[in-house]
Amino acid sequence: MADHPQNASTPTYAQLVSARFSRRSMLLGAAGAAAVSAMSFRLPGAQAAASASTLTFPELTKIYDQTHHVAEGYDADILVRWGEAILPGGTELDAAGQSADAQAKQFGYNCDFIGYLPLPLGSTNSEHGLLCVNNEYPDPHIMFPGLTEDDAGKMMTPEQIKTVQQAWGHSIVEIKKENGKWQVVKDSKYNRRITGTTEIAISGPAAGHKLLQTAADPTGTRVFGTGYNCSGGVTPWGTILTCEEGLSDTFGGDPAKGGDPKLLERYLYDGTDLYGFSRIDDRFILEKTPNEPNRFDWVVEIDPYAPDELPVKRTALGRMGHEAATSIVNKDGRVVVYTGDDDYFEHIYRFVSAGKFNPDDRAANKKLLDEGTLSAAKFNDDGTLTWIPLIHGTNGLTPENGFADQAEVFIKARLAGDQVGATKMDRPEDMEPNPVTGRVYAVMTKNKKRKADEIDAANPRAENLYGHILEMLPPGEGKDADHAADSYKWDVFLLAGNPAKPEEGAKYNPGISPNGWFAAPDNIAFDPKGRIWIASDGATDFDIADGLYGADTLGDGRALPRFFFACPTGAEMCGPAFTPDGKTLFVSVQHPAEDSENTDKLTTRWPDFGDSLPRPSVVAITKQDGGEIGG
Template sequence: MTKRLRARRRLAGLPADRYATTDKGRIIRRTAAVEAPALSGLVRATLSRRGLLLGSAAAAVALSLPGERAAAAETSVGFPELKRVMDDHDRIAAGYDRKVLIRWGDKVLPDAPEFDPANLTAAAAARQFGTNNDLLVYLPLPIGSGRSDHGLLFVNHEYPNPQLMWPGLTEDDAGAKMTEAQVAVTMAAIGCSVIEVKDDGAGWQVVAGSRYARRISPATPMRISGPAAGHPLMRTAADPEGRTVLGTFDNCNGGVTPWGTVLSCEEGFDGWFGGDPAKTEHAALLARYGADKEEDGYGWGRFHDRFHYEREPNEAHRFDWVVEIDPYDPEAQPVKRTALGRFTHENASCVVAPDGRVVVYMADDHDFDYLYKFVSARPWNPQDRAANRDLLDEGTLHVARFNADLTLDWLPLVQGEGKLTAENGFANPGDLAIKTRLAADLVGATPMDAPEGFSVNPVTGRLYVALTENEDIAPDQVNAANPRAPNPEGHLLELTPPAADGRIDHAAARYGWDIFILCGDPAKPEARARYHPATSADGWFTDPDNIAFDPDGRMYVCTDGPPDAGFNDALYVLDTDGPGRALPKLFYSPPRGSECSGPCFTPDGRTLFLSVQHPGEDSETLDAVTTRWPDFRDGVPPRPAVIVIRKADGGPIGT
């Protein structure tokens, strides 16, 4: 979710019995929060614990503290750091090349027309590369080959920017002014794309006419599986059985399963529906999920009854899910896996527990919402891909509670146990799946500062969580894991599952945790930022969003918000262990108004695919754009795109 969208949603989705809004618009918590240690004490306790975990004196200088001597800037990150920019072009560190692979409007299906920005049509958009690409997943061809020069690229397309598609529209008035034909274009231009890509020795190219090429949109039929399938709240006039839904939208990040399917995450339905949710029988549930009659930003409800709260009150319940898609089979129907819970899904990172069960880590990207993990009921089958087809329909969903003693408890959300009973609105497992946020409220999960990226380091097995920001958290709302009020810059947490015999147990009920980075400008004491003391004036960042790791375990952090600080969003690289722990270096800066997202690597770590989302989104109208990246041609709007990053000498990225 972009920071602009988050600001529009800031007051939505909070339970009225726990939060209230002051006359100045600040969100306050009605009940007392867990008392957090003073910031300096918390950081020092964290450092002490890290020293015990790593057994390294270097760990003790991982975060800078007032009055402590800076450590030497030793790091595995080898490129010369990029200088900060606020530019209409993109920039990359010296020694690296970047190439545009595919842009909004380029061909995906063989019969797609050429991009014509003066004549956008839904028929063309349904066959072209969509707008505002986010998640990227590289899948080798053939399946299971591990090849790094030939594969499929799966791409999410999160949302449209109508003000950058047609003259005369602004971000604020597009929903009310767009014609039916324009609304149809916005619907066709989002969802997902599958393309085939190959490095033929002359660089990466999209393979034309690929049999794998596919576009998925809000009109694509999808199966509803798991405990919510057939539930009364999932039934509509068009689908009286509640088992088939048309499409997906607001697809943000996601993940990839061990058997090579993609988990595409729906990150909210609020903003896509018209009408007044308060006038429906599900007003309280819709409000907890952010529904607001003022948020019809795309005008869909003006022309489609299913996107109007009052005309089809159950349709909204059919979104905010994780969608499993098989890129290797273009005929396979996408499936909404309701056992993974319903909330504003930012991601779905998969890892395998020692007993073979699959664990999916997920973050609910709203202020004061939660972190989740799902543990499958049975192990996956590496020898039989088809046997894993419905593996994610059975298992246990958990929500995180952070304790002040630097432990974390995963609280199971099981219908019929504890407070999750019929008396509290959970009469069956489908109720729990559809009302996941309400279940998490009841069991006492820890409210978080807008959690987004949630990824596992493939080398160490530790998890890292990006908390993007929370400007509305008050001093009496802080907790051990969210220690600043307000928190406009965000922070990163590190979670440590237990290990036995050298095997990390991601299915365990209790983890350790600590604060990895407190974002902001370390030169400003009021920011209370914490990094490695050798962090440069170009290396610190704010608003962490997507997190990825290269095969050697270096962390890549995409930001979502720094234009407020006078420089572009960017991609930073850092170590999570050793002398360079928590020492970020600026690597890539996309053009004005954009963020980079969805970083993903080929298995050999020598190619990095990266999304450039919403370039020029800071423009008021199409007639006054702040950039025309990447074409820079009159009459051609800024175009979201996927870029390919390679090291000039062909070596691994990041070194």
């Protein structure tokens, strides 16, 4: 979609929001219409908020300190920390003596997305399973003494750089509930690390393409490492999709001499080399290995039940700064994957498989993501959404415009989205289909760069510092929803920010309490009842803790967030994931104390305190009476 011209016909923020919310009665149906037909804002207090919501926990008050907090009546136990030994021969974290070899056998740094997969395969066991956790990125200035955030890439020793490469990627641990508490099974055959040096296969339409070939891999089908693994998804056949959110700042060198300067610029490869990788490995020097960047920024599929099987980069899902890759089996049996591109003015995408899911043929299902149609979303101001297929030879995706073949369309997915006129969004983060209603929720975390003449109905605020959540409605409801349809309806679910400050333009359910508002929504999840749980990343900019909020998606409590969990100083909330019975909620507390200058001036030493380093950790939340999370 082209930017709006700056003229008298450009709609104002107020006009766009009014138009969006006035349509709710038609789009939401009788169940939700009464709650949201009038979206004028008020702050009636906690009592009114509690009575409207189906969530029964006592809401937290706004709190931000050195530790975590959870709603009364719940336990929040540390399940696994960065640096815990999870592989045979592993040693526990030695803060003063870290090494690459030790980290390769330890739980990774900065936990993010969480997937819970029951044991045995195919069961719904909610007390024994595999915990699959993304380790997004390292914080050298928190990991190693003597570094600051700005000088890490230049000052780290070669061994520290290699340790960093082993600290990110993905961690898999077997967990089991014993005597009411979750424990890691330390000697499990399933425990595994996928890191910055793990061998990974490349599959799908771009596998073997000339733009993926290097001197070390002339076949273009093998790559070493994955990184910036942010959000992800669980497939219907029990594998994990972990998303590379763009590795542009891990490469050094001169982009003007590194292959295709236009492509490098569009994917933000500017030679920054934040972690010093190019100091120890020439493949991270742009002019020396010009195709190496094209081998990153993909979705990687991992089979946690097959620890000896190579992970696979699925190129049919497109190359971009992926934030989430969540899937659902469509009513016709095809598999649909939703993914966003987490950067300013980037696009939302959908993949529809060519083949159909077969519950009796897991091996065949694991090939479904190699063939299908990738589309980009155009949000129209009239409340309709058009999925524009990214098919070579159509919609300007031609050699004349820089797309030599279909493989290049996938490799250059950002450019393809631009070419077909997809809507430029406010940093698309997580995207999740609601398993109960069939509606799809897309999180826009923020976009401080959007100007007043660039707003549209789906991104209605200039300098959007607070973020918002959109609701996409495929034709049909629940299991009858058609996620492969060419056109959806859409609406604004909520606009984040502090509703006590009208200038921020926040919009929630009228019953919101003073504690229920948030900023910078990021990851989301749905409990078995179809209620949305929203994790925030960036609320600390407004001197409140990042945390987790629950809300109904229908009824009187629709779009009425309630504050459930608060992170410690400097940390963000990530990866909420429920067990099938809804009685355990796993969350990631990422980068505690990241706001510290260095290890000598730490704002918290969570979760162990004393003289320990801050340690990103996965927390297991259970209700003290053994009931479902949220009530």
